[in-house]
Amino acid sequence: MASELLVVVGMAVAVYVPKALPLVLISEGLTSRLRRWLQYVAPAVLGALVAPSILAPGGRLGIPGWDQAAYVVAFAVAVWTRRMIPSLAAGIVAVVVAALLPH
Amino acid sequence: MRRARTHSPRRRRKPPTPGESLGVQSTRTLSNVSLTPPDALGRSIRDGFLAALTFFPSTLILGAIFGASTGAAGISPLAAIVMSAVVWSGAGQFAALPLWPEGAGVVILSALALSLRFTLITASMAPLLVDRPRWLRACLAYCVTDENYALAVTRQQGALEPGYLVGSWIPLYAAWVIGTAGGVLLGAQVPPDWVAPLKAVFPLVFLVLTVLLCTSIPLALVAVLGGGLSVLGAVYLPPGWNIVSAGLVASLVGLPLERLLRRPTRA
Numbered sequence: 001m002a003s004e005l006l007v008v009v010g011m012a013v014a015v016y017v018p019k020a021l022p023l024v025l026i027s028e029g030l031t032s033r034l035r036r037w038l039q040y041v042a043p044a045v046l047g048a049l050v051a052p053s054i055l056a057p058g059g060r061l062g063i064p065g066w067d068q069a070a071y072v073v074a075f076a077v078a079v080w081t082r083r084m085i086p087s088l089a090a091g092i093v094a095v096v097v098a099a100l101l102p103h
Numbered sequence: 104m105r106r107a108r109t110h111s112p113r114r115r116r117k118p119p120t121p122g123e124s125l126g127v128q129s130t131r132t133l134s135n136v137s138l139t140p141p142d143a144l145g146r147s148i149r150d151g152f153l154a155a156l157t158f159f160p161s162t163l164i165l166g167a168i169f170g171a172s173t174g175a176a177g178i179s180p181l182a183a184i185v186m187s188a189v190v191w192s193g194a195g196q197f198a199a200l201p202l203w204p205e206g207a208g209v210v211i212l213s214a215l216a217l218s219l220r221f222t223l224i225t226a227s228m229a230p231l232l233v234d235r236p237r238w239l240r241a242c243l244a245y246c247v248t249d250e251n252y253a254l255a256v257t258r259q260q261g262a263l264e265p266g267y268l269v270g271s272w273i274p275l276y277a278a279w280v281i282g283t284a285g286g287v288l289l290g291a292q293v294p295p296d297w298v299a300p301l302k303a304v305f306p307l308v309f310l311v312l313t314v315l316l317c318t319s320i321p322l323a324l325v326a327v328l329g330g331g332l333s334v335l336g337a338v339y340l341p342p343g344w345n346i347v348s349a350g351l352v353a354s355l356v357g358l359p360l361e362r363l364l365r366r367p368t369r370a
Contacts, residue, residue, distance in 0.1 A: 003207075004178070004179055004182040005181075005182055005185060006207070007182075007207045007210055007211065008182055008185055008186045008189060008190060009189070010207060010210075010211040010214075011186065011190045011192075011195060011196075011199065011210060011211055011214040012189040012190045012191075013211075014195075014211045014212070014214040014215035014218060015190055015191070015192045015195050015214050015215075015217075015218045015221075016218075016244065016245060017215075017218075018215070018218040018219050018220075018221045018222040018225075019218065019221040019222070019224075019225050019244040019245070019247050020225070020240075020241055020244035020245075021222060021225075022222055022225045022226035022228075022229045023225045023228065023229050023232060023240040023241065023243065023244045024237060024240055024241050024244070026226065026229035026230070026233065027233055027237075028233060030229075030230055030233075033358075035230050036357075036358055036361075037354060037355065037357065037358055038226060038227040038229075038230060038354075039227070039357070040321075040322070040325050040353070040354040040355075040356075040357025040358070041223050041224070041226065041227035041350060041354045042227055042256045042316055043313065043316050043317055043322045043323070043325045043326035043329065043353075043354075043357075044223075044325050044326065044328070044329035044349070044350045044351075044352075044353035044354035044357070045220060045223055045224055045227075045252075045329065045346065045350040045354075046253055046256075046309060046312060046313040046316060046326060046329075047313055047325070047326035047327060047328070047329035047330035047333065047349075047353065048220075048329040048330060048332065048333035048336075048345065048346045048349040048350045048353065049220075049249055049253075049309055049333070049346055050306055050309035050310050050313055050330065051329070051330030051331065051333050051334050052333050052334050052336075052337035052345060052346075053305060053306040053309070054306045054310070055330075055334050056334045056337045056338055059337050059338060059342065060338070061334070061338060067303070070303065070307070071306065071307065071310055074307050074310055074311055075310055075311075075314060078310070078311045078314035078315065079314055082314075082315060083315075084311055084312070084315065087311040087314070088157070088307060088308060088311055091303075091307040091310070091311070092300070092303075092304070092307065095300050095303045095307070096300060099296070099300055
Protein backbone atom coordinates (compact mmCIF):
# COMPACT_ATOMS: atom_id res chain seq x y z
CA MET A 1 0.00 0.00 0.00
CA ALA A 2 2.72 2.43 1.02
CA SER A 3 4.79 1.63 -2.07
CA GLU A 4 1.70 2.15 -4.22
CA LEU A 5 1.29 5.64 -2.81
CA LEU A 6 4.98 6.32 -3.47
CA VAL A 7 4.42 5.55 -7.15
CA VAL A 8 1.52 7.98 -7.09
CA VAL A 9 3.74 10.68 -5.59
CA GLY A 10 6.38 9.93 -8.23
CA MET A 11 3.77 10.35 -10.95
CA ALA A 12 2.60 13.62 -9.42
CA VAL A 13 6.15 14.99 -9.48
CA ALA A 14 6.66 13.76 -13.05
CA VAL A 15 3.50 15.57 -14.15
CA TYR A 16 4.12 18.75 -12.16
CA VAL A 17 7.78 19.45 -12.88
CA PRO A 18 7.41 19.91 -16.66
CA LYS A 19 4.53 22.31 -16.00
CA ALA A 20 6.33 24.32 -13.34
CA LEU A 21 9.85 24.66 -14.76
CA PRO A 22 9.15 27.34 -17.38
CA LEU A 23 6.82 29.31 -15.12
CA VAL A 24 9.24 29.32 -12.21
CA LEU A 25 12.46 29.85 -14.16
CA ILE A 26 11.40 32.42 -16.75
CA SER A 27 11.45 35.73 -14.93
CA GLU A 28 12.85 38.51 -17.03
CA GLY A 29 14.84 39.19 -20.12
CA LEU A 30 13.02 37.22 -22.76
CA THR A 31 14.24 38.39 -26.12
CA SER A 32 11.57 39.62 -28.47
CA ARG A 33 12.48 36.80 -30.83
CA LEU A 34 11.74 34.24 -28.12
CA ARG A 35 8.46 35.95 -27.28
CA ARG A 36 7.43 35.88 -30.89
CA TRP A 37 8.24 32.19 -31.12
CA LEU A 38 6.18 31.50 -28.00
CA GLN A 39 3.16 33.11 -29.68
CA TYR A 40 3.20 30.24 -32.15
CA VAL A 41 3.24 27.60 -29.41
CA ALA A 42 -0.47 27.96 -28.69
CA PRO A 43 -1.77 27.20 -32.19
CA ALA A 44 0.86 24.49 -32.69
CA VAL A 45 -0.03 22.72 -29.44
CA LEU A 46 -3.80 23.13 -29.84
CA GLY A 47 -3.60 21.80 -33.38
CA ALA A 48 -1.44 18.92 -32.15
CA LEU A 49 -3.89 18.14 -29.35
CA VAL A 50 -7.05 18.18 -31.41
CA ALA A 51 -6.04 16.56 -34.73
CA PRO A 52 -5.20 13.06 -33.42
CA SER A 53 -8.36 12.90 -31.32
CA ILE A 54 -10.36 13.48 -34.50
CA LEU A 55 -8.30 11.75 -37.18
CA ALA A 56 -6.41 9.07 -35.27
CA PRO A 57 -8.32 8.15 -32.11
CA GLY A 58 -6.44 5.52 -30.12
CA GLY A 59 -3.31 5.97 -32.23
CA ARG A 60 -4.83 4.48 -35.36
CA LEU A 61 -5.86 6.39 -38.44
CA GLY A 62 -9.64 6.21 -38.57
CA ILE A 63 -11.83 5.93 -41.61
CA PRO A 64 -13.76 9.19 -41.90
CA GLY A 65 -17.39 8.62 -41.03
CA TRP A 66 -20.38 10.53 -39.77
CA ASP A 67 -18.55 11.39 -36.56
CA GLN A 68 -15.95 13.28 -38.54
CA ALA A 69 -18.72 15.13 -40.37
CA ALA A 70 -19.74 16.63 -37.03
CA TYR A 71 -16.30 18.18 -36.69
CA VAL A 72 -16.59 19.62 -40.19
CA VAL A 73 -19.86 21.28 -39.11
CA ALA A 74 -18.30 22.74 -35.95
CA PHE A 75 -15.24 23.88 -37.89
CA ALA A 76 -17.34 25.62 -40.54
CA VAL A 77 -19.52 27.39 -37.99
CA ALA A 78 -16.43 28.47 -36.03
CA VAL A 79 -14.75 29.89 -39.14
CA TRP A 80 -17.96 31.65 -40.09
CA THR A 81 -19.15 33.07 -36.77
CA ARG A 82 -15.84 33.12 -34.84
CA ARG A 83 -17.83 32.48 -31.70
CA MET A 84 -17.63 29.66 -29.23
CA ILE A 85 -21.20 28.88 -28.25
CA PRO A 86 -22.86 28.66 -31.70
CA SER A 87 -19.98 26.54 -33.01
CA LEU A 88 -20.08 24.17 -30.08
CA ALA A 89 -23.88 23.92 -30.23
CA ALA A 90 -23.77 23.11 -33.95
CA GLY A 91 -21.06 20.50 -33.34
CA ILE A 92 -22.98 18.80 -30.52
CA VAL A 93 -26.18 18.71 -32.58
CA ALA A 94 -24.18 17.19 -35.43
CA VAL A 95 -22.63 14.57 -33.10
CA VAL A 96 -26.08 13.57 -31.83
CA VAL A 97 -27.47 13.39 -35.38
CA ALA A 98 -24.42 11.35 -36.45
CA ALA A 99 -25.00 8.94 -33.55
CA LEU A 100 -28.60 8.40 -34.69
CA LEU A 101 -27.63 7.70 -38.31
CA PRO A 102 -27.04 4.06 -39.24
CA HIS A 103 -23.35 3.16 -39.23
CA MET B 104 -12.19 41.48 -38.89
CA ARG B 105 -14.05 40.64 -35.73
CA ARG B 106 -11.86 39.67 -32.86
CA ALA B 107 -11.97 36.10 -31.68
CA ARG B 108 -14.40 35.99 -28.82
CA THR B 109 -15.11 32.96 -26.76
CA HIS B 110 -17.45 33.15 -23.87
CA SER B 111 -17.39 36.47 -22.15
CA PRO B 112 -17.53 39.95 -23.58
CA ARG B 113 -14.18 41.61 -23.96
CA ARG B 114 -13.15 43.69 -21.04
CA ARG B 115 -10.69 46.49 -20.89
CA ARG B 116 -7.44 45.67 -19.21
CA LYS B 117 -7.63 46.91 -15.69
CA PRO B 118 -5.26 49.70 -14.74
CA PRO B 119 -2.65 48.78 -12.14
CA THR B 120 -4.03 49.14 -8.66
CA PRO B 121 -2.23 51.40 -6.19
CA GLY B 122 -1.47 48.35 -4.06
CA GLU B 123 0.54 46.86 -6.88
CA SER B 124 3.04 49.66 -7.14
CA LEU B 125 3.19 50.76 -3.52
CA GLY B 126 3.04 47.45 -1.73
CA VAL B 127 0.40 48.79 0.65
CA GLN B 128 -0.64 45.31 1.63
CA SER B 129 2.03 45.43 4.32
CA THR B 130 -0.08 47.99 6.14
CA ARG B 131 -2.03 46.32 8.89
CA THR B 132 -5.34 47.98 8.12
CA LEU B 133 -5.15 46.86 4.53
CA SER B 134 -4.07 43.34 5.29
CA ASN B 135 -6.64 41.78 3.01
CA VAL B 136 -5.78 43.90 -0.02
CA SER B 137 -4.94 41.56 -2.86
CA LEU B 138 -2.94 42.29 -5.97
CA THR B 139 -6.10 42.67 -8.02
CA PRO B 140 -9.25 44.41 -6.84
CA PRO B 141 -11.47 41.76 -5.26
CA ASP B 142 -14.31 42.29 -7.70
CA ALA B 143 -12.04 41.90 -10.72
CA LEU B 144 -10.48 38.82 -9.18
CA GLY B 145 -13.88 37.40 -8.37
CA ARG B 146 -15.06 38.08 -11.88
CA SER B 147 -12.13 36.34 -13.53
CA ILE B 148 -12.50 33.34 -11.22
CA ARG B 149 -16.20 33.17 -12.04
CA ASP B 150 -15.60 33.53 -15.79
CA GLY B 151 -13.05 30.73 -15.69
CA PHE B 152 -15.31 28.54 -13.61
CA LEU B 153 -18.28 28.99 -15.95
CA ALA B 154 -16.20 28.46 -19.09
CA ALA B 155 -14.70 25.23 -17.78
CA LEU B 156 -18.12 23.84 -16.85
CA THR B 157 -18.34 22.88 -20.54
CA PHE B 158 -15.90 20.10 -19.75
CA PHE B 159 -17.51 19.03 -16.47
CA PRO B 160 -19.80 16.21 -17.73
CA SER B 161 -17.22 14.64 -20.03
CA THR B 162 -14.46 14.87 -17.43
CA LEU B 163 -16.76 13.35 -14.83
CA ILE B 164 -17.55 10.40 -17.10
CA LEU B 165 -13.92 9.90 -18.08
CA GLY B 166 -12.98 10.02 -14.40
CA ALA B 167 -15.60 7.36 -13.68
CA ILE B 168 -14.28 5.18 -16.50
CA PHE B 169 -10.75 5.61 -15.15
CA GLY B 170 -11.85 4.84 -11.60
CA ALA B 171 -13.76 1.76 -12.68
CA SER B 172 -10.73 0.48 -14.62
CA THR B 173 -8.24 0.76 -11.77
CA GLY B 174 -9.34 -2.37 -9.95
CA ALA B 175 -8.62 -4.61 -12.92
CA ALA B 176 -5.23 -2.91 -13.35
CA GLY B 177 -4.28 -3.83 -9.80
CA ILE B 178 -4.50 -0.35 -8.28
CA SER B 179 -6.11 -0.20 -4.86
CA PRO B 180 -9.20 2.00 -4.40
CA LEU B 181 -7.34 4.38 -2.09
CA ALA B 182 -4.37 4.75 -4.44
CA ALA B 183 -6.71 5.35 -7.38
CA ILE B 184 -8.53 8.21 -5.67
CA VAL B 185 -5.32 9.72 -4.27
CA MET B 186 -3.82 9.49 -7.75
CA SER B 187 -6.61 11.56 -9.29
CA ALA B 188 -6.38 14.06 -6.45
CA VAL B 189 -2.62 14.64 -6.59
CA VAL B 190 -1.44 13.58 -10.07
CA TRP B 191 -4.49 15.06 -11.80
CA SER B 192 -3.56 14.04 -15.32
CA GLY B 193 -6.07 12.20 -17.47
CA ALA B 194 -3.59 11.06 -20.08
CA GLY B 195 -0.87 10.16 -17.59
CA GLN B 196 -3.25 8.15 -15.44
CA PHE B 197 -4.91 6.23 -18.28
CA ALA B 198 -1.44 5.37 -19.57
CA ALA B 199 -0.54 4.04 -16.13
CA LEU B 200 -3.32 1.41 -16.21
CA PRO B 201 -1.65 -1.14 -18.49
CA LEU B 202 1.82 -0.26 -17.20
CA TRP B 203 1.02 -0.57 -13.47
CA PRO B 204 2.22 -4.19 -13.07
CA GLU B 205 5.53 -3.29 -14.74
CA GLY B 206 6.61 -1.19 -11.82
CA ALA B 207 7.19 2.34 -10.62
CA GLY B 208 9.91 3.34 -13.11
CA VAL B 209 7.86 2.67 -16.23
CA VAL B 210 4.73 4.29 -14.82
CA ILE B 211 6.56 7.44 -13.74
CA LEU B 212 8.52 7.75 -17.00
CA SER B 213 5.35 7.45 -19.03
CA ALA B 214 3.67 10.15 -16.91
CA LEU B 215 6.72 12.34 -17.52
CA ALA B 216 6.63 11.76 -21.28
CA LEU B 217 2.94 12.63 -21.40
CA SER B 218 3.54 15.78 -19.37
CA LEU B 219 6.34 17.15 -21.54
CA ARG B 220 3.89 19.04 -23.72
CA PHE B 221 3.11 21.18 -20.68
CA THR B 222 6.64 22.55 -20.78
CA LEU B 223 5.80 24.09 -24.14
CA ILE B 224 2.40 25.21 -22.89
CA THR B 225 3.63 26.89 -19.72
CA ALA B 226 6.64 28.38 -21.54
CA SER B 227 4.17 30.17 -23.80
CA MET B 228 2.29 31.40 -20.74
CA ALA B 229 5.39 32.53 -18.88
CA PRO B 230 5.87 35.93 -20.60
CA LEU B 231 2.31 36.87 -19.59
CA LEU B 232 2.93 36.02 -15.94
CA VAL B 233 6.47 37.30 -15.33
CA ASP B 234 5.28 40.17 -13.16
CA ARG B 235 3.49 37.82 -10.78
CA PRO B 236 5.26 36.49 -7.68
CA ARG B 237 7.16 33.27 -8.14
CA TRP B 238 5.15 31.33 -5.54
CA LEU B 239 1.97 32.22 -7.40
CA ARG B 240 3.46 31.03 -10.68
CA ALA B 241 4.48 27.77 -9.00
CA CYS B 242 0.90 27.30 -7.76
CA LEU B 243 -0.62 28.23 -11.12
CA ALA B 244 1.57 25.61 -12.79
CA TYR B 245 -0.37 22.94 -10.91
CA CYS B 246 -3.69 24.34 -12.20
CA VAL B 247 -2.69 24.22 -15.86
CA THR B 248 -4.07 21.57 -18.12
CA ASP B 249 -5.00 21.29 -21.79
CA GLU B 250 -8.57 22.42 -21.29
CA ASN B 251 -8.05 25.57 -19.28
CA TYR B 252 -4.95 26.50 -21.26
CA ALA B 253 -7.03 26.42 -24.42
CA LEU B 254 -9.76 28.49 -22.76
CA ALA B 255 -7.36 31.03 -21.27
CA VAL B 256 -5.21 31.55 -24.33
CA THR B 257 -8.18 32.22 -26.60
CA ARG B 258 -9.91 34.52 -24.15
CA GLN B 259 -7.72 37.56 -24.29
CA GLN B 260 -4.73 38.01 -26.50
CA GLY B 261 -1.59 39.15 -24.72
CA ALA B 262 -3.01 38.75 -21.22
CA LEU B 263 -3.54 35.95 -18.77
CA GLU B 264 -5.41 36.35 -15.50
CA PRO B 265 -4.36 34.03 -12.68
CA GLY B 266 -7.92 34.13 -11.35
CA TYR B 267 -9.22 32.79 -14.64
CA LEU B 268 -6.81 29.86 -14.52
CA VAL B 269 -7.77 29.02 -10.96
CA GLY B 270 -11.48 29.43 -11.66
CA SER B 271 -11.34 27.13 -14.66
CA TRP B 272 -9.27 24.61 -12.73
CA ILE B 273 -11.98 24.08 -10.09
CA PRO B 274 -14.62 22.27 -12.19
CA LEU B 275 -11.97 20.30 -14.08
CA TYR B 276 -10.32 19.12 -10.88
CA ALA B 277 -13.59 18.45 -9.09
CA ALA B 278 -15.03 16.48 -12.00
CA TRP B 279 -11.94 14.30 -12.33
CA VAL B 280 -11.67 13.49 -8.63
CA ILE B 281 -15.41 13.00 -8.06
CA GLY B 282 -15.66 10.92 -11.24
CA THR B 283 -12.74 8.73 -10.17
CA ALA B 284 -14.16 8.20 -6.70
CA GLY B 285 -17.55 7.36 -8.18
CA GLY B 286 -16.00 4.94 -10.65
CA VAL B 287 -13.92 3.23 -7.96
CA LEU B 288 -16.79 2.88 -5.52
CA LEU B 289 -19.73 2.22 -7.84
CA GLY B 290 -18.18 1.09 -11.11
CA ALA B 291 -18.79 3.06 -14.29
CA GLN B 292 -22.52 2.71 -14.82
CA VAL B 293 -22.49 4.90 -17.88
CA PRO B 294 -24.88 4.00 -20.67
CA PRO B 295 -22.63 3.12 -23.62
CA ASP B 296 -24.67 5.35 -25.93
CA TRP B 297 -23.65 8.39 -23.90
CA VAL B 298 -19.94 7.76 -24.00
CA ALA B 299 -19.33 8.64 -27.66
CA PRO B 300 -21.12 12.03 -27.63
CA LEU B 301 -19.52 12.93 -24.31
CA LYS B 302 -16.08 11.98 -25.57
CA ALA B 303 -16.66 14.15 -28.62
CA VAL B 304 -16.91 17.26 -26.42
CA PHE B 305 -13.15 17.44 -25.94
CA PRO B 306 -12.16 17.46 -29.65
CA LEU B 307 -15.14 19.70 -30.49
CA VAL B 308 -14.23 22.38 -27.98
CA PHE B 309 -10.57 22.19 -28.90
CA LEU B 310 -11.33 22.39 -32.59
CA VAL B 311 -13.42 25.53 -32.07
CA LEU B 312 -10.84 27.09 -29.76
CA THR B 313 -8.10 26.40 -32.28
CA VAL B 314 -10.11 28.10 -35.01
CA LEU B 315 -10.75 31.11 -32.74
CA LEU B 316 -7.07 31.34 -31.90
CA CYS B 317 -5.99 31.46 -35.53
CA THR B 318 -6.46 35.12 -36.32
CA SER B 319 -3.78 35.28 -38.99
CA ILE B 320 -2.62 33.09 -41.85
CA PRO B 321 0.71 32.09 -40.26
CA LEU B 322 -1.10 31.13 -37.02
CA ALA B 323 -3.57 29.02 -38.97
CA LEU B 324 -0.83 27.33 -41.00
CA VAL B 325 1.11 26.55 -37.82
CA ALA B 326 -2.02 24.98 -36.29
CA VAL B 327 -2.61 22.86 -39.39
CA LEU B 328 1.04 21.80 -39.46
CA GLY B 329 0.99 20.96 -35.75
CA GLY B 330 -2.14 18.89 -36.29
CA GLY B 331 -0.71 17.03 -39.27
CA LEU B 332 2.59 16.24 -37.56
CA SER B 333 0.78 15.19 -34.42
CA VAL B 334 -1.41 12.71 -36.32
CA LEU B 335 1.73 11.20 -37.87
CA GLY B 336 3.33 11.13 -34.43
CA ALA B 337 0.27 9.49 -32.88
CA VAL B 338 0.60 6.66 -35.38
CA TYR B 339 4.39 6.24 -35.42
CA LEU B 340 5.80 7.61 -32.14
CA PRO B 341 5.53 6.11 -28.65
CA PRO B 342 2.55 7.54 -26.72
CA GLY B 343 3.09 11.00 -25.35
CA TRP B 344 5.70 12.20 -27.78
CA ASN B 345 3.48 13.29 -30.66
CA ILE B 346 2.06 16.43 -29.08
CA VAL B 347 5.29 17.87 -27.72
CA SER B 348 7.31 17.12 -30.86
CA ALA B 349 4.64 18.34 -33.27
CA GLY B 350 4.06 21.42 -31.12
CA LEU B 351 7.75 22.21 -31.02
CA VAL B 352 8.41 21.74 -34.75
CA ALA B 353 5.26 23.55 -35.89
CA SER B 354 5.81 26.50 -33.54
CA LEU B 355 9.40 26.88 -34.76
CA VAL B 356 8.12 27.14 -38.32
CA GLY B 357 5.92 30.10 -37.32
CA LEU B 358 8.44 32.92 -37.49
CA PRO B 359 10.08 31.91 -40.81
CA LEU B 360 6.60 31.46 -42.23
CA GLU B 361 5.57 34.89 -41.03
CA ARG B 362 8.63 36.43 -42.70
CA LEU B 363 8.01 34.52 -45.90
CA LEU B 364 4.40 35.66 -46.12
CA ARG B 365 5.26 39.25 -45.29
CA ARG B 366 7.84 39.48 -48.07
CA PRO B 367 6.36 41.67 -50.81
CA THR B 368 5.64 39.71 -53.92
CA ARG B 369 7.33 41.01 -57.02
CA ALA B 370 4.94 42.48 -59.54
